[in-house]
Amino acid sequence: MATKSKTANGKKGGVGETTRFLILLFVFAVLLRTLVVTPFVIPSGSMLPRLMIGEYLFVSKWPYGFSRYSLPFMAPGVEGRLLGGEPERGDVVVFRYPGSEDDWVKRLIGLPGDTIQMRGGQLILNGKPVPKVRIADYLMERTPNSPCRYVVRQAALPTVTENGRTYCRYARFRETLPGGRSYEVLDQWRGEGDDTAVYTVPAGHYFMMGDNRDDSADSRYPQSREGVGFLPRDYLIGRAxxxxxxxxxxxxxxxxxxxxxxxxxNRIGGTF
Structure with a gap:
């Protein structure tokens, strides 16, 4: 009888321990996703060549702190950010698109107080041209989720075929920000976004741009035109x-x- 009782108690304890473990695992996963990292999938080509459609990122939340847009359990009326620091110019940032439930990703180009202008396709930052150097064309394999998309028909470059695969071709450049941070951009066409007024970034806001400059709705366009406008600080979610x-x-x-x-x-494991 004693042996039977011990076995029964052991089984009961085993079920309890397993349940406790599963609850703790669930809580840990929720805290990890809420406070540390969150996944994000790339839905468009606005950040080519750095990010392709169909790529999945881990986005770190802690560098910029937390707001009601990055912490889903916070009350809707809560304003401001908790903890964290300021983003850096050149960061690839995931943010909540103002007035929606959608999350977007762009590169942070302008900090509060900066002046931004596009002039002939060149970025002018605080009155000084950001170096832009032509490098080899970007070849992107044409696949079901990555067609050869160009802003206008005249911008299309001849495709390249190698080993039975077809590649879309885009003019590619390297920009280098003050301080030495550099990244690649695509410049398809002399379009509206290549020549703009001078924007002055207000306090508590940021100026965001896509690396695929002619195919990105970003801070060069107001929200009334489906752009981002100046992005309020509270809308930051995290850094790629x-x-x-x-x-x-x-x-x-x-x-x-x-x-x-x-x-x-070959794309998996890429950092920012």
């Missing part, structure tokens, strides 16, 4: 940390082996 998966869109959930053939393995 690492690409943890990338797919070309050819996978089928019904065919698990295609999850591997569709992966862009």
């Amino acid at each position: 940390l690492i690409v943890f998966f990338s797919t070309d869109g050819s996978a089928s959930w019904a065919k698990p082996w295609t999850w591997f053939t569709a992966a862009r393995w």
